[in-house]
Amino acid sequence: MRIKEIMTRNVGGVALEASLTQVAEKMRALDVGILPVADGQSVKGVVTDRDITVRAVALGKNPDSMQVKEIMTKDVEWCYEDEDIHEVARDLEEKQIRRILVKDRDEKMVGIV
Numbered sequence: 001m002r003i004k005e006i007m008t009r010n011v012g013g014v015a016l017e018a019s020l021t022q023v024a025e026k027m028r029a030l031d032v033g034i035l036p037v038a039d040g041q042s043v044k045g046v047v048t049d050r051d052i053t054v055r056a057v058a059l060g061k062n063p064d065s066m067q068v069k070e071i072m073t074k075d076v077e078w079c080y081e082d083e084d085i086h087e088v089a090r091d092l093e094e095k096q097i098r099r100i101l102v103k104d105r106d107e108k109m110v111g112i113v
Contacts, residue, residue, distance in 0.1 A: 004081035007111035020063035045072035
């Protein structure tokens, strides 16, 4: 079985300059805990609900004035949509990662697992 058979497509995203409040509202509306952060068509990182909680709210930061680029995770892990799910699962387990962005072979983001 391939990643493209289990991935979530049409993943929303947010701009680098989005406030944490805007990001949290989008996560709530989409019922997700992670969003890619992009500068135009280029993914620059990801932000999770945990990032917002631990890197901002727990430190007393104002989510209305803080931008997502200040707390996002910049080192993004990727896999390809045609990779075997067992191989990707093994990699995720070794790296202790729960979610991974998915690209096609043209390097375009097409989903998330």
